[in-house]
Amino acid sequence: MSPSSFQVTSRLIDDVAIIYPRGYLNNLSGENIVSECARHAQAGVRKIIVNFRDTDLINSIGISFLLTVMEDLRDAGGTLCFSGMKKAHLDTFEMLGLTKYFLLFTDEDAALRALGGGQV
Amino acid sequence: MPLGGIPEKEFVNREEELCFLRRLAGLRRDGLAANVLLLGGRGSGKTELLKQLCREVFWEGREVVPFYYSFRTAALKSATFAKDYFTRFVKQYIAFVKKEPLLADDAGTPLRRLAPLLSSEGLQWLIDAADELEEHTDGGDLYGQVLSAISAPAAAAKRGGRPVLVMLDDFSASGRLYEARQGDSPGLVSLFEESMNNRLCPHIITGSPAAGLEAIFSDPALRRETERMRLLPLPEDAACDYFTGLLRKMQIPCERRAALLLAGRVRGNPLYLRNMAKAASKMKKKVFGEDDISECYCSDIAFGETAFYWTSVLAEGIPSRGLARTVLKLLMLRLDKPGMENAERLSRVLGVRDADLGTTLDLIEANGLGLCDDPVFDDFVRALFMKQIEGRSDDDIREALGKRFGEQTDDSRFEMVIPMTDQAELVAARAVEQIGRNLSLDQDLLNSIQLALVETCINAMEHSGSYERKIRLSVVSSAERLEIAIESPGRHFSLDSLKETPVEEKLAAGKKRGWGFTLIRKTMDDVRVERVNDRTRVTLVKNIRLVRDGKALK
Numbered sequence: 001m002s003p004s005s006f007q008v009t010s011r012l013i014d015d016v017a018i019i020y021p022r023g024y025l026n027n028l029s030g031e032n033i034v035s036e037c038a039r040h041a042q043a044g045v046r047k048i049i050v051n052f053r054d055t056d057l058i059n060s061i062g063i064s065f066l067l068t069v070m071e072d073l074r075d076a077g078g079t080l081c082f083s084g085m086k087k088a089h090l091d092t093f094e095m096l097g098l099t100k101y102f103l104l105f106t107d108e109d110a111a112l113r114a115l116g117g118g119q120v
Numbered sequence: 121m122p123l124g125g126i127p128e129k130e131f132v133n134r135e136e137e138l139c140f141l142r143r144l145a146g147l148r149r150d151g152l153a154a155n156v157l158l159l160g161g162r163g164s165g166k167t168e169l170l171k172q173l174c175r176e177v178f179w180e181g182r183e184v185v186p187f188y189y190s191f192r193t194a195a196l197k198s199a200t201f202a203k204d205y206f207t208r209f210v211k212q213y214i215a216f217v218k219k220e221p222l223l224a225d226d227a228g229t230p231l232r233r234l235a236p237l238l239s240s241e242g243l244q245w246l247i248d249a250a251d252e253l254e255e256h257t258d259g260g261d262l263y264g265q266v267l268s269a270i271s272a273p274a275a276a277a278k279r280g281g282r283p284v285l286v287m288l289d290d291f292s293a294s295g296r297l298y299e300a301r302q303g304d305s306p307g308l309v310s311l312f313e314e315s316m317n318n319r320l321c322p323h324i325i326t327g328s329p330a331a332g333l334e335a336i337f338s339d340p341a342l343r344r345e346t347e348r349m350r351l352l353p354l355p356e357d358a359a360c361d362y363f364t365g366l367l368r369k370m371q372i373p374c375e376r377r378a379a380l381l382l383a384g385r386v387r388g389n390p391l392y393l394r395n396m397a398k399a400a401s402k403m404k405k406k407v408f409g410e411d412d413i414s415e416c417y418c419s420d421i422a423f424g425e426t427a428f429y430w431t432s433v434l435a436e437g438i439p440s441r442g443l444a445r446t447v448l449k450l451l452m453l454r455l456d457k458p459g460m461e462n463a464e465r466l467s468r469v470l471g472v473r474d475a476d477l478g479t480t481l482d483l484i485e486a487n488g489l490g491l492c493d494d495p496v497f498d499d500f501v502r503a504l505f506m507k508q509i510e511g512r513s514d515d516d517i518r519e520a521l522g523k524r525f526g527e528q529t530d531d532s533r534f535e536m537v538i539p540m541t542d543q544a545e546l547v548a549a550r551a552v553e554q555i556g557r558n559l560s561l562d563q564d565l566l567n568s569i570q571l572a573l574v575e576t577c578i579n580a581m582e583h584s585g586s587y588e589r590k591i592r593l594s595v596v597s598s599a600e601r602l603e604i605a606i607e608s609p610g611r612h613f614s615l616d617s618l619k620e621t622p623v624e625e626k627l628a629a630g631k632k633r634g635w636g637f638t639l640i641r642k643t644m645d646d647v648r649v650e651r652v653n654d655r656t657r658v659t660l661v662k663n664i665r666l667v668r669d670g671k672a673l674k
Binding site: 024026028057059060061063064065067068087088091092095096097098101 | 542543546549564567568570571574575578623627632633634635636638639642643
């Protein structure tokens with residue numbers, strides 16, 4: 001793990017928004033993810049994948065923001081998927097007993113397939 | 121009167137403290153300084169500092185009268201104490217006036233025999249004070265007796281026109297002054313208030329354990345107009361020079377690297393350094409080199425003056441032999457299994473009743489043995505445990521300590537301070553990453569250690585509430601484990617206060633925060649939270665097994 005400063009980018013494939021958090025996911029960057037997801041949700045997107053392939057470290061505050069995203073999206077009738085999680089990320093979620101609350105996929109394609117080509 | 125002490129040349133690295141204390145009488149008179157509560161670990165040189173000060177003030181002027189009193193050897197029955205305190209004061213006063221130290225040291229001479237001398241020196245008022253004390257004694261007025269004695273320096277300063285510098289050593293024992301039987305007069309020590317508030321009579325007060333002193337000074341009457349001065353361990357170079365100088369006096373040349381290693385091992389504690397030098401002399405060392413460190417250290421810790429010192433401290437603080445064994449077992453258990461604090465479990469492991477465990481814990485606390493943070497004391501505990509509980513032979517003990525000494529010398533310690541600012545925890549995480557790489561730690565293991573460290577730092581930053589926005593970290597690695605201590609100022613917390621809520625319950629309640637300590641606990645093998653003075657210290661321990669030719673795995 002070599003935590004670096006945080007960036008968040010995203011792209012839209014059909015009706016699925018894919019978020020790429022990069023670097024260290026903490027309180028500051030957690031807010032960025034929440035607002036990026038909210039931006040897509042306001043535009044009517046109900047399917048979101050957060051791809052953690054470039055995320056170095058997720059701390060407990062970062063996790064709390066992911067829970068916020070999950071809750072917001074669920075309230076709006078949407079689905080949140082995670083992909084590209086490293087072993088360290090998975091271990092963290094496992095330790096906290098949170099894996100069952102998220103849809104986890106090894107990679108982005110698998111998540112996209114699971115989201116059924118745009119069907120919620 | 122302690123006009124001996126070690127030679128001035130050997131009293132190193134205390135110039136600043138000594139300079140300030142030398143000027144204390146003048147500063148206090150002008151309202152620019154308060155009384156001084158001198159704090160420092162055992163063996164850090166508090167008593168020696170008072171001795172040096174006393175000697176300087178005694179010989180180098182006529183304006184300030186030094187008065188030194190140690191509660192260590194004092195009788196704590198208040199009537200006896202009052203007489204002793206007063207007598208010593210009068211003798212030291214006249215010794216100063218006449219510049220004849222023998223007058224102070226002559227314990228056998230009754231006070232009335234000094235009357236002609238006092239009179240000839242124009243100190244009739246001291247005779248009057250003695251008469252007043254006697255009246256209180258004859259009248260059975262215990263309060264008046266103690267107050268008269270304690271106030272004698274302040275009264276003398278007023279009558280004699282010279283400030284009196286009062287140095288009270290081992291003051292923690294003063295809390296045990298009693299009237300007829302121990303514990304019957306817990307407030308007697310507060311009678312020092314009047315004397316301490318007199319600006320012509322500055323007090324310098326010290327003793328061990330620090331917790332005992334702090335407890336006495338929780339009394340607002342004493343706390344007022346008192347400031348703390350901390351005596352820190354000798355820095356490496358000063359400790360090295362000190363040790364080398366002692367050996368030079370014993371005609372033993374010393375390799376500088378050996379002196380440095382030993383100084384590091386005893387953390388610059390002057391008492392230990394002195395004891396180790398004596399051990400080298402007793403062992404008739406021709407030269408002191410790296411190969412001699414372990415032998416001298418282990419011998420001194422197990423059978424030498426350091427062993428004697430700590431045995432005396434334990435005997436003084438824990439009078440019952442049965443309890444002393446339980447204390448020893450508990451101290452050893454804490455070394456072996458740090459963090460085991462559950463009372464029920466402790467009772468079971470130690471084989472003692474809950475009430476006895478409570479007494480044992482109280483004794484450890486009262487004698488300042490719980491938070492010693494002194495590796496030499498830890499080794500002494502190990503040696504004593506082997507001797508008294510396991511019944512091992514002297515050779516066995518030497519061998520075991522020597523083996524441990526060798527292992528510990530391989531330790532490497534890193535220290536850093538990070539500000540409480542955004543993402544500063546990443547700097548700490550990166551440092552630990554490099555330390556882990558040096559040890560060839562497995563990446564998964566390293567990730568989990570970094571995560572625990574990040575969480576602990578965040579916790580300190582969020583909850584400290586201190587204006588000192590800094591976190592101190594130390595990382596110690598050995599062949600067996602990696603230990604990270606994170607110290608932060610401000611608000612204290614304990615693990616007990618952190619209730620773990622099941623995930624379902626937490627999510628149902630809409631709580632998204634509060635995962636940090638769960639992560640820390642699940643990631644590390646041991647997590648300890650202690651209060652160290654005004655700081656909270658969280659110690660994270662990860663057991664590792666180094667594999668020389670490959671990765672280090674848990």
